[in-house]
Amino acid sequence: MSIHPDVAHDPYAESIDPSVHCNTCEAVCCRLTVYILAGDVVPSWLTVHDEHGMEQMERSDDGWCVALDRNTMRCTIYEARPGVCRKFAMGGPYCRDERDTWFGKPGGGIAITVVADHG
Numbered sequence: 001m002s003i004h005p006d007v008a009h010d011p012y013a014e015s016i017d018p019s020v021h022c023n024t025c026e027a028v029c030c031r032l033t034v035y036i037l038a039g040d041v042v043p044s045w046l047t048v049h050d051e052h053g054m055e056q057m058e059r060s061d062d063g064w065c066v067a068l069d070r071n072t073m074r075c076t077i078y079e080a081r082p083g084v085c086r087k088f089a090m091g092g093p094y095c096r097d098e099r100d101t102w103f104g105k106p107g108g109g110i111a112i113t114v115v116a117d118h119g
């Protein structure tokens with residue numbers, strides 16, 4: 001196995017599980033609180049401020065970030081997503097923990113229900 005020089009001595013990077021992929025997930029990390037930090041350029045209509053004045057991505061009643069496309073489960077502002085999202089490593093410990101929690105809990109994995117409109 002070869003390790004890229006940039007991650008040669010990064011325990012976190014080395015702990016990535018390459019078998020984990022977003023394609024087999026339900027964007028569970030997009031249900032987490034995502035704070036907007038200096039340098040982020042997220043449109044203000046997608047954010048809210050908490051009781052401490054901290055700006056964060058708004059989440060809908062279903063629990064997912066408002067910037068998530070509910071049909072594709074992909075980020076609609078991917079190129080302008082917050083730094084917090086950029087740093088969230090697919091297959092990393094935090095990712096795996098969120099997935100384990102989500103898919104392990106009763107009812108997990110079927111949170112989104114598409115209801116056909118038969119007019």
Ligand code: SF4
Pocket residue numbers: 020021022023025026027028029030088089090091095096098099
């Ligand atoms: S980063 Fe992890 S938790 Fe987030 S969508 Fe991808 S696999 Fe799921």
Ligand code: SF4
Pocket residue numbers: 029030031034057065066067068069074075076077078081082085
């Ligand atoms: S901004 Fe995009 S990547 Fe970040 S939580 Fe929202 S949908 Fe997910």
